[in-house]
Amino acid sequence: MASATAVLRSEWTKIRTVSSTVWTLASALLVTVGVSAGLCALSNATFDDLPEPERLTFDPVLISFAGLTLGQLAMVVFGVLVVGTEYSSGMIRSSLAAVPRRASFLFSKIAVAGALAFVVGLATSFLSFFLGQALLGEHSTSIGEENVLRAVVGGGLYMGLIALFSMGVTAMLRSTVLSLGILVPFFFLVSQILAAVPKAKEVARYFPDQAGSKILQTVPNAMNSDPAPYGPWAGLGIMVLWVAAALLGGYLVLNKRDA
Amino acid sequence: MIELAGLTKRFGTKTAVDHLSFQVRPGVVTGFLGPNGAGKSTTMRMMLGLDHPTSGTVRIDGKHYRELAEPLRNIGALLEARSMHPGRSAYNNLLCLAQSNRIPERRVGEVLDLVGLGAVAKRKPKGFSMGMGQRLGIAAALLGDPRVLLFDEPVNGLDPEGIHWVRNLMKALAAEGRTIFVSSHLMSEMALTADHLIVIGQGKLLADTSMAEFIHQNSRSYVRLRSPEPVRLREALTAGGLAVAEGPDGVLEVDGASTEQVGDLAGAQGITLHELSAQRASLEEAFMQMTAGAVEYHAHHGSAAGPVAAGPDAAGQAADGAEPRGPRWSKEG
Secondary structure, three states: OOOHHHHHHHHHHHHHOOHHHHHHHHHHHHHHHHHHHHHHHHHHHHHHHOOHHHHHOOOHHHHOOOOHHHHHHHHHHHHHHHHHHHHHHOHHHHHHHHOOOHHHHHHHHHHHHHHHHHHHHHHHHHHHHHHHHHHHHHHOOOOOOOOHHHHHHHHHHHHHHHHHHHHHHHHHHOOHHHHHHHHHHHHHHHHHHHOOOOOHHHHHOOOHHHHHHHHHOOOOOHHHOOOOOOOHHHHHHHHHHHHHHHHHHHHHHHHHOOO | OEEEEEEEEEEOOEEEEEEEEEEEOOOOEEEEEOOOOOOHHHHHHHHOOOOOOOEEEEEEOOEOHHHOOOHHHOEEEEOOOOOOOOOOOHHHHHHHHHHHOOOOOHHHHHHHHHOOOHHHOOOOHHHOOHHHHHHHHHHHHHOOOOOEEEEEOOOOOOOHHHHHHHHHHHHHHHHOOOEEEEEEOOHHHHHHHOOEEEEEEOOEEEEEEEHHHHHHHHOOEEEEEEOOOHHHHHHHHHHOOOOEEEOHHHOEEEEOOOHHHHHHHHHHOOOOOOEEEEEEOOHHHHHHHHOHHHOOOOOOOHHHHOOOOOOOOOOOOOOOOOOOOOOHHHOOO
């Protein structure tokens, strides 16, 4: 079996030598931080106009991650491209000829890309939090308050997990276009809409993004949201299960199908 | 050494590769010949562990591909031109392959220079011509300095200079004692490169023979005759102990005789001849006949194909769309 560090090095070279890595991750950071900052400034300016239930459950941490809904799409694109370009370029044949053990190839790729997504996610999360608090003025909180650090680190984990989930799904579908066509509308529209529809939201709250983003809240029923039957870590756990299932599925497909 | 034992691949109900068993030996260039769709690429992908055989095995120097610790050091392959990331520089494409098999980085520069891409190492393959892409693929195959090399249609897209270069490269690699396995759908190409020949059609093994033997078997000469008096001519030749076969458009063909012999017999009877010529069936023709029943996609030209081109060049290119015809020279044994 090829040396694990050799394969990791190779996958790191693959990631750092394509321009899509920089633009997807930079977009994830800039969009999340930018949109969050805008909404924080807006909330601060219009705080008194908010409906009372929202004022009572106002969550300065959650609001400082408001841009994540949009920024996560760039993470999805990153995850899809990391795996999908192997197929679209035909590189997969060279890659598997060089590293015939499917598990070694796929999980090295996922480890490297996942770690990078997590690091960028953490940077995004901290930047988004501190900039947001600075703009929230008197409604802000500090990193030392209860649950705040958990939520901020959780934001980084959430972004890393979104990227990993996308990689797993792409490994199953073996196509960049197909994966983007399913994942982007799912996270941007389907999940968001279903989460707002009575009855459907009972199911939608177990979707990976809905469950995982629970970790971003520091106030019970933040922003007048529905109470969830799970806590922040359990929510993240549900997301981890989704990710594990996607990655396992991706591995099984890679192992079974012809390249 | 590559060993195939009962290698079979089915896609649904279609059998792409059908119980192939043969060995590819070191020190020579082995040509892998078959019409388009014969299963050549599928066979080569199975050799590399990319496709899973339905049954049977392939071993590379005695091992299954997945058992090779650092396969690029054992076997290198040029599969399709497009097996590189178009947005990553040629150098970096090779670097990630090298790193995964712990091949020293300096080797990347070496192979790029070897294939003549040293000057464009930092450029992205998306701007490459087909020939440059092919050279990059060959560079990737040579990265690990492997003992076994596979080339799937290596001359595709290359200019004449490039084709010449690839031929010499393969011969040189074989002369170093390496195992070289090269596929093509062109007999003429194989005749110039290969020492040994494996022919398949519809996934089945049709021939496993040395090139010299194949030429000896399949490029027999015959004499072609046209005359306004074919009946008399035929009688005269048969009386002279020659086997005569009827060709298209009233042409007569005489197997295993010299032009002198045939001309003398006709002259003795005072028969007018409009044509008397020595012909050699090309290897291309022999190949087409061998695989005639096994061609996946036919162009239907009806009878418009006309007489089959045959010239002094044993490996001459057959005319486009020429229909394979029956084995004229074996007709009357």
